[in-house]
Amino acid sequence: MNEFVIKTSTRETCTVILQENALAHLAKHVGTSPFYFTDENVFRLYRTQIEKALPTAQGYTMSAGEAFKTPETLFKLLEAMAGAGLTKRSALVAVGGGVVGDLGGLAAGLYMRGIPFVFVPTTLLADVDAAIGGKTAIDFCGVKNLLGTIRQPRAVLVDSSFLCTLPRRELVCGLGEIVKHAALLPSLFNRLCSWDGGLFDLDFLAGLIPENLRLKAEIVSHDPTDAGLRKRLNLGHTTAHAIELFKCGLSHGECVLLGIFYEAELAKRYLDCDGEYLARLQALCMRISEVGPKEIDVASCARLARLDKKNPESGKVALVVPTKKGECAMLELPFEEYEGALAAIRSAL
DSSP states (O other): OEEEEEEOSSSOEEEEEEOTTGGGGTHHHHOSSEEEEEEHHHHHHHHHHHHHHSTTOEEEEEOSSGGGOSHHHHHHHHHHHHHTTOOTTOEEEEEESHHHHHHHHHHHHHGGGOOOEEEEEOSHHIIIIITSSOEEEEEETTEEEEEEEEOOOSEEEEOGGGGGGOOHHHHHHHHHHHHHHHHHOHHHHHHHHHOOSOTTOHHHHHHHHHHHHHHHHHHHHHOTTSSSGGGGGGTTHHHHHHHHHTTOSOOHHHHHHHHHHHHHHHHHHHSOOOHHHHHHHHHHHHHHOSSOGGGSOHHHHHGGGGGOTTOOTTSEEEEEEEEETTEEEEEEEEHHHHHHHHHHHHHHO
8 A cells, every 4th residue: 555645735635545445445534424426337337346335325426428527417416415414524435537526526515615525536547637636626618627626635545456447548548647747757758658568558557656646746735726836737738628628529638648749839839849859749649649630620629728717818828838858838829829820730740
């Protein structure tokens, strides 16, 4: 077992535990009246383990997928929690991927102005990124994560054995965030580039989880409210979110790979950067992605970047772009220039 604590204030901490058979150890973290929350895919695979770990708990199961990260799902969950008679001493246990974690964390923060929240991530994306940091949200009015808050879970139990039930596309999704972290952490970048086996090897991926968690935890501990250092974690994400909002059918991590690819090209055009390194980073993205950058109408997607909550009030789009190994920079472009630059990049591919 590997354990560390993220301290984000004098009162708030999150214990992160890397542990095999995590569901069997839930009871010690959830008190006497837990309530579980999951999605239909996870419940189908792990219902027996969840019910064995929480034998007296009631729960709620949502439809699976980003399309259901909505106010409707949030209020159905809150209604189920109220119907179960949860109190301030109850704990909400979310078992699933990033969507379940976002919704569950938000519901726990809203119910009675806050009850304890425990997260058991079951996807690679959640293992390496979404489970850490306390960001909770739902999509609203066509904008990704428009409604939400930052509130740390009491505990996060990470168990790499869940990887064995994931389809390849879910591994691609998680690798998108791993590559983003690699753009910030040279040792991780070197590890990915020098690995001569398959990047989808489950033992290899399980071995990457601790390094990714520690990077995310260190950044969050220094900037829990996303006011400065934590903005680095938005690398590639402005374009990624625009592609995702365009309803192109890609997962978040798939969009992140494409976002990093295009924003590396923007860095080459506008900033002092290491072109050779950026080419290697782009090659790594395309080694993983099953969608090529030319397959996406990125100029049409770019119009949706106007909705990005990171943008300044100056009518520009704000991007965190890779520049050199382990380094990134803020880049702000007028919307029309951003859209035109992406169109030109795609045409030149």
